[in-house]
Structures are given as structure tokens and as C-alpha cells.
Amino acid sequence: MSSRKPAKATTTTVKDATFGLLRAFGVDKVFGNPGSTELPFLSDWPEDIEYVLGLQESSVVGMADGYALATRNAAFVNLHSAAGVGHALGNVFNAYRNQTPMVIIAGQQARSIMPLHAFLYSERASEFPQPYVKFSVEPARAEDVPAAIARAYYVAMQPPCGPTFVSVPVDDWARPAQPIEARQVSRELGPDPAAMKALASALSASKRPALVVGPGVDRAEAVELMVKVAEKARAAVWASPFSARCSFPERHAQFAGFLHASPGQLSDALREHDLVVVIGAPVFTFHVEGHAAIFDGAATLFQITDDPAAAAITPAGNSIIATMKPALALLLELLPDTKRAVPAGRTLPPPPKASDPIPADFLLHALSSAMGPDDVLVEEIPSHRPAMQKFMPMRGQDSFYTMASGGLGYSLPAAVGMALAPRKARTVCLIGDGSAMYSIQALWTAAQRKLPLTVVVINNAGYGAMRSFSQVMQVRNVPGLELPGIDFVKLADSMGCHAVRVTKSSELSGALKQGLSHAGTSLIEVMVDSAVPLLYAQKS
Numbered sequence: 001m002s003s004r005k006p007a008k009a010t011t012t013t014v015k016d017a018t019f020g021l022l023r024a025f026g027v028d029k030v031f032g033n034p035g036s037t038e039l040p041f042l043s044d045w046p047e048d049i050e051y052v053l054g055l056q057e058s059s060v061v062g063m064a065d066g067y068a069l070a071t072r073n074a075a076f077v078n079l080h081s082a083a084g085v086g087h088a089l090g091n092v093f094n095a096y097r098n099q100t101p102m103v104i105i106a107g108q109q110a111r112s113i114m115p116l117h118a119f120l121y122s123e124r125a126s127e128f129p130q131p132y133v134k135f136s137v138e139p140a141r142a143e144d145v146p147a148a149i150a151r152a153y154y155v156a157m158q159p160p161c162g163p164t165f166v167s168v169p170v171d172d173w174a175r176p177a178q179p180i181e182a183r184q185v186s187r188e189l190g191p192d193p194a195a196m197k198a199l200a201s202a203l204s205a206s207k208r209p210a211l212v213v214g215p216g217v218d219r220a221e222a223v224e225l226m227v228k229v230a231e232k233a234r235a236a237v238w239a240s241p242f243s244a245r246c247s248f249p250e251r252h253a254q255f256a257g258f259l260h261a262s263p264g265q266l267s268d269a270l271r272e273h274d275l276v277v278v279i280g281a282p283v284f285t286f287h288v289e290g291h292a293a294i295f296d297g298a299a300t301l302f303q304i305t306d307d308p309a310a311a312a313i314t315p316a317g318n319s320i321i322a323t324m325k326p327a328l329a330l331l332l333e334l335l336p337d338t339k340r341a342v343p344a345g346r347t348l349p350p351p352p353k354a355s356d357p358i359p360a361d362f363l364l365h366a367l368s369s370a371m372g373p374d375d376v377l378v379e380e381i382p383s384h385r386p387a388m389q390k391f392m393p394m395r396g397q398d399s400f401y402t403m404a405s406g407g408l409g410y411s412l413p414a415a416v417g418m419a420l421a422p423r424k425a426r427t428v429c430l431i432g433d434g435s436a437m438y439s440i441q442a443l444w445t446a447a448q449r450k451l452p453l454t455v456v457v458i459n460n461a462g463y464g465a466m467r468s469f470s471q472v473m474q475v476r477n478v479p480g481l482e483l484p485g486i487d488f489v490k491l492a493d494s495m496g497c498h499a500v501r502v503t504k505s506s507e508l509s510g511a512l513k514q515g516l517s518h519a520g521t522s523l524i525e526v527m528v529d530s531a532v533p534l535l536y537a538q539k540s
Contacts, residue, residue: 015173017146017180019046024182025153027076029420031064033057035080037107037120040173042078052420055441057088059413062439065091065100066378066417069401072221074101074156075417081107082122085129090407090438095163096132097405098244099219099307101156102163103149104129108138110171125167138167142175154185159306159323161219189306191322191330199277199302199320200334203233206275206300207340212259214240214281215404216306217247220324223397226279229328230254232335236273236343240281241266244404247280250393257346258389261285263292270294276317278303280324283314287406304328349390354505357529360384360458362505365391367430367456370512374425376418378402380411380435381458388430409438412455416442419451419521426452426516433459433486440491443521447496450520455497456512457488457523460530492523499523 022030029050034042045051054060057079064075079085085092085106095102108114109121122128126136135155139148145168152164203209211233217226226248230237237254239247241261248255259266263286270276276299278284283303286292294301301317303310304327311319320327352361364387371377373395379402381388394400401418403410415429436457446453461484492499498518502511508526515522 011176012179013173014142014145014175014177015041017177018149019049021146021150021153021180021182022049022076026073029067030076030078031060031067032078033060033080033084034078035084035107035120037081037109037170038078040170041105041107041168052445054413054445056439057084058091058409059439059442059445061088061091061095061102061104062410062413063417063420063442063445064102065095065098065410066401066414067420068100068102068417069098069414070418070421070423074103074153077102077104079104079106081109081120082125082128085122089129089132090409091413092129092163093132094403094405094407094410098403099161100163101161103152103156104133104163104165105149106165106167108167108169111169112171114169122167126165129165132163133165134162136165142169142172143177145172146177146180150180150182157187158185159187159189187323188326189321189323191304191320191327193330195318195320196327196330196334198318200331202275202300202302203235203277204336204338208273209233209235209275209277210238210256210270210273211235212238212240212276212278212281213243213247214279215243215245215247216280217324218245218397220280221397222324222328223247223249225325225328225332227252229332229335232332232337234338234340234342236345238269240278241285242287242404242406243281244402246394246396246400249396253345254343255345256343259284261287263290267293270299273299275300275302279328280305282310283317348393352391356504358502358505358508358526360460360528361387361391363458363508363526363528364388366508367428367512368392370509370516371428372425372516376401376425376427378411378415378418378427378429380408380431382406383432384458408435412436412439413442415453415455416446416451419446419453420449426454428516429453429455431455431457433457433461433488436488437486441495443492443497443523444495446521453521454515454518455492455521455523456515457525459486459488459525459527488523488525497521497523499525501525501527503527
């Protein structure tokens with residue numbers, strides 16, 4: 001008889017089951033800023049999943065957002081209890097508006113001392129990030145945590161994508177749990193055939209149709225399909241207001257331009273069209289008040305969206321709920337050939353002239369000329385966006401990103417996340433001096449990892465967008481608009497980045513060339529003319 005004792009059965013823990021899920025979901029990074037309630041999750045960290053450290057929680061979420069957009073897989077974020085989640089909420093809101101798939105796992109105090117409202121306890125943790133998460137839970141039992149994380153992933157990835165939230169008590173990670181098998185969940189939603197036939201018929205009968213394309217097209221990797229539909233329909237193509245991505249090549253002969261977020265200006269731009277089809281965007285995103293004549297009935301409105309909420313709030317016309325690829329593929333098939341003349345697109349302005357102080361449009365044109373053909377732009381220059389749209393035409397699919405919400409502090413960490421993704425091209429972050437200060441600590445993560453990232457700071461010594469709005473709204477003596485004395489070169493250098501300041505137009509070309517070819521992260525601070533153009537027509 002053998003004297004050997006039977007081998008002790010290995011117990012699967014909540015932590016084991018969670019990492020098994022992450023591997024099955026193809027997750028190779030977790031973004032975080034650690035706290036004490038996360039330490040059991042972080043201990044003995046596995047070698048095959050990278051922990052990406054950010055120095056502040058809002059930057060952590062922004063980096064995860066950029067990485068998720070680049071990889072088209074949900075990013076996983078680990079935050080610290082209530083305070084850490086609170087710090088992160090600005091970029092959680094941005095992720096929600098961007099429709100970025102993301103799973104946020106936040107720490108919580110131990111279950112045994114929760115009734116005592118212990119230090120670092122998060123009261124009603126699942127309610128804290130609402131309504132800007134699609135799903136939020138603190139599981140009732142430790143063994144329910146892996147299933148909750150699996151559900152959070154599936155919900156985050158289901159169109160319309162978005163962030164989800166799971167609060168996990170600190171003592172749950174070591175508890176026993178059953179492994180969870182990852183499942184395949186389809187994500188494409190086919191359109192109603194009768195509704196698509198009605199849309200194709202309306203396009204066929206239209207004399208002057210317009211297609212308004214939004215970020216949903218680029219998000220679905222459907223830009224090439226969108227171009228085929230536009231060419232077959234011979235329709236003018238407009239970018240939707242505040243589109244956070246480039247869903248149509250902006251040098252294409254049928255690209256008409258960018259719609260304003262002003263009801264009056266948008267209606268004027270679309271006045272000549274008898275049919276307006278909005279694809280992958282709301283109808284419409286406005287920023288200022290005014291009469292929207294577009295809804296008065298002169299033009300027929302259609303919408304294709306993967307967001308039932310966006311369809312429900314559309315004030316006029318017909319909405320078709322579907323994901324972009326099946327909808328556009330069916331529309332292309334249904335559209336008959338047309339003898340309509342191909343509409344003329346916009347005419348790009350001549351290159352701006354150099355002068356000192358440096359005009360912002362000269363910088364934007366120079367940057368566009370210096371960037372590589374596959375480089376990616378992440379932008380946060382709201383006061384200079386109209387000039388950027390004139391002098392930096394984007395190529396289309398996966399070329400341009402910004403925040404859909406208007407919340408500052410997104411683009412610098414998002415660019416870091418983009419640069420972390422496996423791609424050959426360089427990431428360029430174009431950001432204002434005011435915007436950069438919301439999340440400047442993201443530079444440290446980029447510098448530590450020597451990421452192929454160039455940050456171009458447009459320094460006009462103030463909040464340019466607010467200067468513009470103060471003129472539009474005819475308000476005077478507004479405090480807090482000036483930002484003198486910030487030295488971005490010193491800030492960047494202190495975090496390990498190569499950095500230069502440009503004050504003359506003659507220095508710009510060389511600085512851009514050096515910064516864009518730097519082996520690692522670089523920052524170029526460009527001192528520009530402080531004059532800011534009006535974003536909207538001034539009130540009479």
C-alpha cells in the first residue's frame with residue numbers, strides 16, 4: 001500500500017476566476033492608480049497582463065478610453081473606492097458620451113466592517129457613477145464577482161458601447177469561486193428591411209440629398225462602406241456637429257463640410273437639401289439655443305443609429321435602429337443608380353501665411369504637413385476647432401479622435417492610451433494650454449514607457465473657448481479666463497519628456513520635424529496669437 005497522501009485540491013479564487021476571464025476576453029492591460037482597497041487584487045500580479053500606472057484617476061480612465069478605441073476591445077480599469085471613482089468621474093462621463101467600451105472595477109471596504117461605515121467605505125457604491133455607466137453593481141456575495149465582471153464586459157461591448165462598473169470589497173478576491181467560461185455574444189443589429197426600402201426609395205426620389213455622418217460610422221469601421229454609399233447616391237456629405245471621429249475622408253470631392261452646433265447655422269447649411277439622412281449620429285447635437293428650421297418640414301429626415309435612446313429623442317423624421325455595417329451594406333444594395341449630378345464639395349482655403357506672433361491657422365497647416373500619412377490625431381482645442389477643420393483635413397477611418405462630451409481633460413491621457421496600442425504610426429495630441437492642465441500628469445506614463453507620442457500645446461495664455469463665448473453672449477469682465485506664466489517645457493521636462501518652446505514662425509518647421517521623429521514622447525509648446533475666432537455667430 002502506498003504511503004503517499006492524495007494531492008490537495010487547488011481552490012479557484014475570485015481573483016483567479018477574474019484573471020481567467022480577462023485572458024479569455026483578450027485583455028492584455030489593466031489601467032489603474034492603486035489604493036489600499038485594491039492591494040489584494042494587485043498582489044502577485046500576473047506576467048501576461050500589464051498593469052498601466054497613471055498618476056491620477058481621471059487620467060487613468062482617459063488612457064483606458066484611448067486604448068479601447070484603438071483596440072476596439074473593452075479596456076479594464078481599477079480604481080480606488082469612492083475617492084478614486086470621484087476623481088475619475090469627468091472622464092467616465094467622457095467615455096459614456098464617446099460610447100467607449102470599458103469595465104471599471106473599484107475597490108470597497110471589507111464586508112465585515114461595512115455596517116460601521118468604515119474608513120474608505122463607499123456608501124451605495126453602485127449608484128456613485130450613475131447615470132454615466134450602462135451597468136453598475138456591487139455583488140451580493142464574493143462568489144458572484146466573476147459573473148458580475150463577465151456581465152459588465154458583455155454590456156460594455158454591446159452597441160451602443162459604454163463604460164460599466166463593478167464594486168468589489170477588499171476581502172472578496174481571496175474567497176473561493178467557480179471559474180466562468182467566456183461566451184460569444186453577437187454585436188451586430190440588422191436593420192428593418194421595410195424601413196431600409198423606404199429610405200432607399202426616398203434617396204432615389206430626392207433631387208438634392210445630404211448625408212450627415214457621425215462618429216458611429218468610424219466606430220464601426222464602416223468608413224469605406226460609407227464612401228461607397230455616398231458615391232452611389234451622389235449625395236453631399238456633411239460631418240455631424242461635434243463629431244468625435246472622422247467618418248468620411250475630408251478631401252473627398254463630395255465632402256461638403258462641418259455642421260455647426262447652432263440650430264440656425266445648421267439649418268442654413270442644410271437649407272438647399274430636400275432629404276437629410278443622418279448616419280451614426282444624433283439628430284442633432286446643439287450647443288446654443290435658437291430656432292431649428294430643419295425641423296419645420298421642408299426637408300425629409302431619416303436616421304440610422306445603433307442607439308435606441310438617440311432614436312427616441314429625435315424630434316422629426318424616421319429612425320432606423322441598426323449597427324452601421326449591416327445597415328450601410330443593405331442600403332448600398334438597395335440604392336438604384338442615379339443620374340443626379342455629383343454635388344460639389346467644399347473648397348479648401350489657401351495655405352496661411354507666416355507671421356509673428358504665430359497665427360494658430362499657420363501652426364495647424366504646418367502640423368498637418370509634417371505629420372506622417374498614417375499618424376493619428378487626438379484633439380482638444382475647442383477654440384481652434386474651426387481652423388483645424390479647414391487646415392487639417394483628416395483621411396477617414398481611425399485618423400481622428402476627440403471627446404464627444406466637451407469635457408476637458410480627456411485628450412492628453414487618451415492619446416497616451418492610443419500610443420500604447422500596437423500600431424506603427426505615431427500618435428499626435430493637439431491640445432490647448434487650458435485643456436492640458438486638466439491631465440498633465442498623463443505625460444509621466446508616456447515618458448516612462450517611451451511611447452511614440454508627440455504633444456503639441458497651443459498656448460494662447462488662457463481659456464480661448466470661454467473668451468469666444470463671452471463675446472457671443474455679450475458678457476464682460478469675466479474672471480478666470482487668463483492663464484499667464486505656465487511653462488509647459490519645464491512641466492514636461494520634469495516628467496521625463498523631450499520638450500521645446502516655439503515663439504517664431506521660422507522655428508516651427510524644425511521643431512515639428514524633430515518632435516515627430518523623436519524616439520519616445522515629445523512635447524512642443526507653441527506660443528500663438530491670443531486672438532480667438534468666434535465659434536458661433538454673435539448675438540444681435
